[in-house]
Amino acid sequence: MSSTRDAVRAMCMAIEQYLDGVTEVVRAWPAAPATDSVAAKEAISTSRFVMMAASHAALSIEDGGDHLIGLTKLVVEPATATACFTCIRSMLESCAIGAWLVDPDTDPLKRQARVFAFKRSGILECRKFASCIADSAMEFEFDKKITLLEQEATAAGFSLTVPPDSKSGIGIKMPGATEMIRDVLGLDENYRLLSGIAHGHQWARQIMYKQASKIRPVVGPD
Incomplete structure (x- = not known):
């Protein structure tokens, strides 16, 4: 048990550093x-x-970093059995969206489409x-926002090829x-397992705990 505590302590210190x-x-x-740089070239773009x-x-x-800080608080005593995994899941989602939007291999037109x-x-x-929440006024306002966004998209040359009620x-x-x-990120296997835990599936917990038991804690020198 002490070796596990030492490994967790070392991990938290590494995250903080x-x-x-x-x-x-x-x-x-x-x-x-x-x-x-890609950013410098795109900074002159006329598209906001x-x-x-x-x-x-x-x-x-930044949200991803916040989740990472949260993880260091969830794995120390009193440690959590599930929240630490759902925290990692949220971190993957936030970081993937951020990296997807500013992918340097994406051209300005495709980046605009992603936004x-x-x-x-x-x-x-x-x-x-x-x-x-049955707020029809708020719902109407969001409908207007969608219409305005679609108008800007068509003005920029993008076609609306998805159903009105789709989030595609x-x-x-x-x-x-x-x-x-x-x-x-190439981490879909990890994400599926973490999602299984988040959704309350016991098979996901069993696989995660089984994998964790095979990992030998490695603690660096003091």
Whole structure:
């Protein structure tokens, strides 16, 4: 048991050091993008949606860091048996969305389409929430937002090829969480297992605990 505690303590320290290092890099990074970088080239774009990708991605990745901090609090005594896994699941979702939006291998047109798809998906979820609480005025406002977004998309040259009630996106399909995590992070196997735990399936817990029991804790020198 003590070796497990030591391993958890070492993991938490490593996470804290990693986050501190990331913070230092971000603070030292110049406000303007590096010359000839993808960001610098796209900064001159006339579309606000291209640059909007960076702001959406920054928030998503920051959320990922927040989940990572949360993980360090969930694995120490009194440790949680399930919440730590659902925390990791949420972290994967946030980071995958952020990385998907600012993928350097994506051209400006496709990046713009991804922002349209992401925003449309979010507004549709807002409309569903309004419907759940029976707020017809709020639902009407979100309907208007969807219409305005679709008008901007068509003005930018994107076709509306999805059903009105679909969250697939505008001009590009909005990937589901598993698909995105597979394509962006290559961790769909992990995500499916974590999702099984989040949804209360005992088979997922059994597999996770069985795998964890095979891992021999490795603790570095003090």
